[in-house]
Amino acid sequence: NAGVMQNPRHLVRRRGQEARLRCSPMKGHSHVYWYRQLPEEGLKFMVYLQKENIIDESGMPKERFSAEFPKEGPSILRIQQVVRGDSAAYFCASSPGSNYEQYFGPGTRLTVT
Amino acid sequence: SQKIEQNSEALNIQEGKTATLTCNYTNYSPAYLQWYRQDPGRGPVFLLLIRENEKEKRKERLKVTFDTTLKQSLFHITASQPADSATYLCALEGTSGTYKYIFGTGTRLKVLA
Numbered sequence A: 001n002a003g004v005m006q007n008p009r010h011l012v013r014r015r016g017q018e019a020r021l022r023c024s025p026m027k028g029h030s031h032v033y034w035y036r037q038l039p040e041e042g043l044k045f046m047v048y049l050q051k052e053n054i055i056d057e058s059g060m061p062k063e064r065f066s067a068e069f070p071k072e073g074p075s076i077l078r079i080q081q082v083v084r085g086d087s088a089a090y091f092c093a094s095s096p097g098s099n100y101e102q103y104f105g106p107g108t109r110l111t112v113t
Numbered sequence B: 001s002q003k004i005e006q007n008s009e010a011l012n013i014q015e016g017k018t019a020t021l022t023c024n025y026t027n028y029s030p031a032y033l034q035w036y037r038q039d040p041g042r043g044p045v046f047l048l049l050i051r052e053n054e055k056e057k058r059k060e061r062l063k064v065t066f067d068t069t070l071k072q073s074l075f076h077i078t079a080s081q082p083a084d085s086a087t088y089l090c091a092l093e094g095t096s097g098t099y100k101y102i103f104g105t106g107t108r109l110k111v112l113a
Helices: none
Strands: A005-007 A010-013 A019-024 A031-037 A043-050 A053-056 A065-068 A075-079 A088-095 A108-112 B003-006 B011-014 B019-026 B032-038 B045-051 B056-059 B062-067 B072-077 B086-093 B101-103 B107-112
Touching: A010 A019, A019 A088, A019 A108, A031 A075, A043 A065, A043 A075, A043 B101, A075 A088, B003 B086, B011 B019, B019 B032, B019 B086, B019 B107, B032 B062, B032 B072, B045 B056, B045 B062, B072 B086
Parallel strands: A010 A108, B011 B107
Antiparallel strands: A005 A019, A019 A075, A031 A043, A031 A088, A043 A053, A065 A075, A088 A108, B003 B019, B019 B072, B032 B045, B032 B086, B056 B062, B062 B072, B086 B101, B086 B107
8 A cells, every 4th residue: 555655855946936846645545635844843734625526725925836636636736936945855645534544645845945 | 823832841851761741722623633753954754643532542652642621742751761762742723714734842851971
């Protein structure tokens, strides 16, 4: 049973470019969470999605960031016009429901140059 | 707003001893609390979930307590081993009506051989 998969594992973008981060949840999981983690800091919630629906995006910046979880395919976190402050590790997690433990992927480390 | 506090200082203990980590929270009464382990460069791994009506939960060498009066959870690792060295995170569900999870910054545990 494959765990949560994220790709790419490392992503380098120049300022102003777009970053697309992909997350494939565990088989049977229809709930996906995205988090951001800076060095020596905790995980910061960004968005919670179920298939085809954004349930809670209260942790996501209003501009430049968007997320989706289509009926088919992985969940995608999109960051437009990246800035240096976007450099961080981005983790996604999946769960079978909203009140269950979460299973995390290995993360995507975004570096903006 | 809800706040989680974990001891940010690293905890060093001798192999074979019991490690005790603390998670305090304020401004909220969560229905459950979770503990995760995170190794450098990796995503968090779920360890235990304890609900508000459970005082204690065990899994092999791990034990978690949940004191809703003190607003505190204690995480114990008995007979600690060097392989237990990692950062341990506690996490709370967000306030009712939201789905965000709030993670503490974690406590780094180092078990000395």
